[in-house]
Amino acid sequence: MKVLAENLLRHEVLIFIGAFIALGTLIKILGDYDFSLDWFWFLTGLGLFIEGWIALRKQSRFDQKYKIVKRK
Numbered sequence: 001m002k003v004l005a006e007n008l009l010r011h012e013v014l015i016f017i018g019a020f021i022a023l024g025t026l027i028k029i030l031g032d033y034d035f036s037l038d039w040f041w042f043l044t045g046l047g048l049f050i051e052g053w054i055a056l057r058k059q060s061r062f063d064q065k066y067k068i069v070k071r072k
Contacts, residue, residue, distance in 0.1 A: 011054070017047040 021043050027033050 014047055014050055014054075017043055017050070021047070 021040060024035070024040065024043075028035065
């Protein structure tokens, strides 16, 4: 149950970052507010970092649970 809560929390962060990027881009397209694209790329990089970290942890847990034996 703890693992499920941790994964859900991490995925909520990704959803929030994605929604924030989409909303910010829409506001910029509509011309209501003009902001630096550096913020867009910062949030994109942060989202990709979190997504990669989640994938790496899940793969690590999978590898520990199911020991993969390679044949020579």
